[in-house]
Amino acid sequence: MSMNWRQMGLGALALLTCLGCVSGQTQAERGEELYKYCEHCHGEAGEGHADFRVPAIAGFDQWYLEAQLQKFRVGARGDHPLDLDGLRMRPMSRTLASDAEVTQVAAYVANLDPVDPADMMTGGDPGAGRLLFTQPIDGSQPCVDCHGDRGEGKRDMNGPSLLHQSDWYLVAQLIKFRQGIRGADNLDVSGITMRPQALALPDEQAILDVVAYIETLDD
Ligand code: HEC
Ligand code: HEC
Numbered sequence: 001m002s003m004n005w006r007q008m009g010l011g012a013l014a015l016l017t018c019l020g021c022v023s024g025q026t027q028a029e030r031g032e033e034l035y036k037y038c039e040h041c042h043g044e045a046g047e048g049h050a051d052f053r054v055p056a057i058a059g060f061d062q063w064y065l066e067a068q069l070q071k072f073r074v075g076a077r078g079d080h081p082l083d084l085d086g087l088r089m090r091p092m093s094r095t096l097a098s099d100a101e102v103t104q105v106a107a108y109v110a111n112l113d114p115v116d117p118a119d120m121m122t123g124g125d126p127g128a129g130r131l132l133f134t135q136p137i138d139g140s141q142p143c144v145d146c147h148g149d150r151g152e153g154k155r156d157m158n159g160p161s162l163l164h165q166s167d168w169y170l171v172a173q174l175i176k177f178r179q180g181i182r183g184a185d186n187l188d189v190s191g192i193t194m195r196p197q198a199l200a201l202p203d204e205q206a207i208l209d210v211v212a213y214i215e216t217l218d219d
Contacts, residue, residue: 183198
């Protein structure tokens, strides 16, 4: 044999490098390509689609996007038989073949400019909602502890930003947490911390009120 181990190693390295240059894609380009699947529902700008109950995702924090995509992939979210919206998202998350693809598409979405979807819900009182958002309800933790004073999110509590999101979606998620359709799976370690907070809201009016307040934080 004329090649020694070192030469074979270099040969393999050259081959790998060459495969890389044939595909020639940067991480960002791959993220954009992966997002093509998502675009049908979430829209080109990540603005969501109220008629199909698809949320906005543009400009969300990358850590939150990745965490949710991983939850959908393993069935910690979007796997409950009554979660009709989640059940549509779950198979889409599985088009992402690896953790690297999750990171690439999440980075692309995080870099989109945030959008402010039109308000659609009526009957909420933002004044009453401000109290619910900033003060403890029946000894439970106030929303600001995990979502930040301005709803901007708190990474160390796993609490996502609630800004630039549709009001109907926020209402729908609070109802899901209350019903145990989201945040009740044993694998959903961070969702489990949110569920009692949603249950602490006394009634449907309180849900409308707190969401009406959250929507004022976008302005
Ligand atoms: C068939 C339509 C559809 C496609 C395609 C789709 N999604 Fe979704 N997605 C949804 C729906 C519906 C929800 C809302 C689920 C719920 O209400 O819990 C959602 C939720 C999400 C969420 C959670 C948002 C939040 O605030 O928690 C993220 C993140 C997300 N999608 C990212 C993606 C990405 C990335 C892709 C492409 C790989 C994608 N989606 C493809 C329908 C879709
Ligand atoms: C103990 C911390 C904590 C408190 C207090 C808390 N949350 Fe959350 N909340 C979370 C976490 C963590 C998540 C993300 C769950 C996940 O990863 O799926 C979340 C998610 C949400 C979501 C879904 C966002 C999305 O994009 O899907 C809404 C809406 C929400 N919280 C509203 C509230 C409101 C309103 C209050 C106060 C009544 C509140 N939260 C109090 C931790 C908290």
